[in-house]
Amino acid sequence: MTEADRQEQILALVHQRGFVSIEALAEHFSVTPQTVRRDVNRLCAKSLLRRYHGGAGLPSGIENAAYQARQVMQLDEKKRIAHVVAEQIPDGSSIFLTIGTTTEQVARALLDHRALKVITNNLHAANILAENADFEVLVAGGVMSSRERGLVGEATVEFVGQFKTDFCVVGVGGIDAEGTLLDFDVREVRVSQAMMQHARQTILAADHSKFGRNAMARLGRLEEAQFLVTDRPPPAALKGLIKRSKIKLLLAR
Incomplete structure (x- = not known):
């Protein structure tokens, strides 16, 4: 699985569940927590996710990502x-x-x-x-x-x-x-x-x-x-x- 494919699936999981822990994502994709954190950080940088303690959730419903x-x-x-x-x-x-x-x-x-x-x-x-x-x-x-x-x-x-x-x-x-x-x-x-x-x-x-x-x-x-x-x-x-x-x-x- 490519990095882009994994990040797309992380997005899909968070949209389904609202919040997913780093540990659960690492287990789901059979990768290290460090790999998941890197993926999540990149998705957060694009305003697609928001980092919370121990995991990732949906971004704010107040402001959309940049055009x-x-x-x-x-x-x-x-x-x-x-x-x-x-x-x-x-x-x-x-x-x-x-x-x-x-x-x-x-x-x-x-x-x-x-x-x-x-x-x-x-x-x-x-x-x-x-x-x-x-x-x-x-x-x-x-x-x-x-x-x-x-x-x-x-x-x-x-x-x-x-x-x-x-x-x-x-x-x-x-x-x-x-x-x-x-x-x-x-x-x-x-x-x-x-x-x-x-x-x-x-x-x-x-x-x-x-x-x-x-x-x-x-x-x-x-x-x-x-x-x-x-x-x-x-x-x-x-x-x-x-x-x-x-x-x-x-x-x-």
């Missing part, structure tokens, strides 16, 4: 998810695209489409989409979020309210066991909520690390989306909710 760090986290999974999302969007569609590293990958996956109209507060995505001269890209006004390089605030919400799109592609910070969609910045959440409300269909793009992840701001409910695109089957508690709500679950294998 640059998130751009490379689960990158392969995000690319696969983005490809599946793009397959659901026909040429000539209108789209809201929210802030986030997964939606940034969706922007890349859409570049082979034709005649899209995209409304976004995600400046990373807007720059990518501008590479296709056949697209019309509308960028919302508002207050610049220096952390996310996105636009937020009342002016952004008001701008969004002028449109009714075919799709909203939304990313989230976390999805709890009850199906609540969570994120870290209330200002971003308000814009995402407005986009979902003014779209005919919502596509939720979330990799497996978002299941069970904690965050402070409530975005909405899983049932508000028509599609959930992810890379692994959701936890059992969410599977029932997805089936009852007739959400189309698409796995990016």
